[in-house]
Amino acid sequence: MNQGSLTQDSTDEEYETSISVNILETEVHPLQQLCSRIKFSLPPSNEYVTASDTYIHKLPFDILIEIFKYLPASDLLRNIPAVCQLWYNASHVPTLRTSLSLRSQIPSELILRAILSRPMLRVLRCLALQHAEYVLADAIKFCRMLTCLNIGFTALSERETVILAQNLPPTLLHLNVEGLRTIEINFISTLVLKCPKLEALNLSHCVSVCDSCIKIISEQLHNLCRLNLDGVQWITNTGILYLTDSEAIHTGKLTDIWLDGFELSNSGLNEFIIRLGNTTQRLLDFINTLYPECDYHRFLGIQQLWISFCDNIEDTTIMSIANLSNLTSLTLRNTQQVTPNALSSLFVCQTANNLNRKFILKYLEYLDLSEAPGVNDTVVLDMCSCCGNRLHTLILNWCWEITDIGINEIIHVCCCLHQLSLIGNSTIHGTALSDIPVKVPNLVILNLIKCGRISDNILETLAFKMPNLYVFDYFGERVGGGLNDVCHYDSSSVLVKVPICSCSL
Template sequence: MLEVMYRQDNHEKEMKGKQLNMNSSLIVETPVDWLSLPIEMWLKIFGYLSQAELLFIVQDVCTAFNIWSKYFSFWKSIDFDKLHLDLKGLCEENPTLCRPNSVVTSLNFCKMLDAYSETLTGVIMSRFANDCGLDDATLSSLCSCTCITELDIGFCYQADMITKIASSCTRLEDLSTEGCSKLTDDDFADICLLRNLRRLCVSHCPLLTNQFLSYLHELPNLRDFLSDGVMHFTDIALIEFMRMQPELEVLILDGEDITDSVVCYAASNLRHLTVFEMSFSECLTGNSMTSFKENILIERLKFRKCCKISSRSACDLFNAGKIRNLRSFSVTGCEGINDDVLTCLSKCCPNLESLMLDWCWTVTDKGLNTVIDSCKKLTKISIVGLYGIIGKEWLTRLDERLPNLQYLDASDCNSLPDEELVDLVQRKRSLEVYTFFHELVIVATAEASGLGDALDNESEDEEWICPGERGVKVAF
């Protein structure tokens, strides 16, 4: 009886197995109609692709793909410089992709702006016009995009460009003309038409003067003003500008003739100020830094090449204990920033995330060690040119002491051994670390360098780097 039952059980198992094999063969042989997938599924898939892939590959597959790839959510914002670079990458990876010179042309530019003019909210073309040779006619296509709220035309230039934009793109909230070196005051005469403008970047537009500032007085919603590399503003004009724009939250200035009066006015009267940066002002004293000691909202402070700031004034800034929300502190080329300042900073700023002390020669390991012990949220440290830094007190277990650290620049630190930096990256490979000659430390894996099992036969002291990469050699 048991033998009969056993044979019957085996027979049933064999029949089930054959049936499964038959079903499997049917499944494999049945063609899949991919176009029968719901549109929502295809839109989800297309969402993982770059705009270059959508425009130059997907749209040429079939009519359905062409339509779905133009879905407005993929084209709310276009970064033309990124599109240009992504296309070059696609052409390098796929030689069969027929694109002349691997560039986004003026024709592509106009067609895209025309196709998405009613849905585009962001157009970023910084540097793009120069790389692709866009002419006046193509740049004028921007004026058809009346719904855009963000526009970056950095390093581009066209006569009457700002006038045309101001009269057409009245919804703009964010405008950047960084590096448009030919722009003059009169080019901004109609900027008051941009009533929604919240952020304006004119950094490195060197021809701008006080007259330009007067055109900004009537902008009712301006919150961020960035003018790094614009050096012809005077104290009187800047103070009047701030008086007319008391709601400013971000203020970035530059200029060797700017004095403490501007900084003190900003610290005392801009009640919503969270970011303040000043560069290359030889007239500033410690009063400028001390003026921020009561600003509980300040999150980012930067004084670049303001060499007259004293250790006492910097200590007073932190000893007041009010700027506990400070997340970024940057001072370059200032001998007044020393270990005492860092000790005071470490007690006051537990939320610090970024610290830049480039060319502040009086800082040593002692001061840096104090900050590392107290500011556990640090993600970025720059200590370029600090020849007094040796690293023994803080570098050995830095990856453990600062678990959030992502960036360390130790360029021109001639007393800091590169070997210690290499060891640090070997322990935490996600770190971006630069050595004395500003070489990026690269830890190559056996797979990346194509060496495979051959490495097992090499000495542990052998050094390797990823092929094609420029960086300091790193041992496995």
């Protein structure tokens, strides 16, 4: 009998089991009926009851199911079925099999079997499937309760992509089709009709997405909260301005936007940012009128803005971003034409009497200003004074103008940091890094790749004092770690920017 690999999970971990290739393709039988037909050599339910006060096997079947809902997916997949026939049956009840993660090399027949055996599937993760052709699109029609689908980088033909869109259930809230080259206007047109409640859509690196696609999304998806267009290089100024006219923007639902600035001009981006700022201000004024004592205004408008390839951005656009005062996450990469003064305007501005400073983006928790020649010590000091004590992620890769003065300020002010990345800074000596155990006790990742002047002794001492800290040296190797502890550039940012539900994928 042929065997294959299948994984089921409710977290980022994957668990493997072996399943027969023999498959029922025509209908989905109730799982309890299937279990009653299967013969096993498992012991009866009471054989493992050794103490007189053990009553779990006497509980009603429904109560047992409710208890099992609190167990990790790994136990439900491996350990629980092996206890006895009763627990085997319980572990296969559809209400406990609502999340599924498939490995990329799983055979096509097992893809179908896995989905058919889970009639209450809500979350499906199958990244980069190699054998999904003619199977996945048809199998999705059996997932009538699906809320989250993550099929990034899976190879599908244009025909299969259209079939996929037609079979998507109206319950779908989160969709990740990152890297699918066959996603185009026909798919988008069908998607907005089939899934009107969609809240998160990841079209990153879907190279056939165009301005017309963005117009359809803007006009039809009124509940959209997160939209990822990073890596979609052929969207122009016209396309992004469609977004500012969307109901999702005007009602404040669309809070997270990822863009690729490759084909966007400074004037187009500036107009886009200005419109976002004006919409946010109208929302703030409306809420303040109704609830003047409420602090809800902090959560209105754009919360996360990501723009890669900011080669065309100039000071005017940066200064407009300062009006998005509720931002909690900001990424501006490769701002080659932006001056230090403009970057500082994101954080502080002088009051009319020039005696006090007003903090601007004071709610930032995530900041990435990589490849910005304008980021110098002055900008870093302004950043630290504005939002330094809130930041949990700070990425300043290839910012050569930062010296040890700026690094010292970061270490002594940014006390909540979990990740600090300074890739490519060849000027700093990093003396202040020795204070991390006291000043930044919760730091998890310190990325110092290509930082050639930092002493190995500093890094080794730091790694010794904080054994749970991942310190990556000049070569990308973990200091004090094993041979497999190699830094993957910006892996955390990749995870952050994928807009999928937080429950499992």
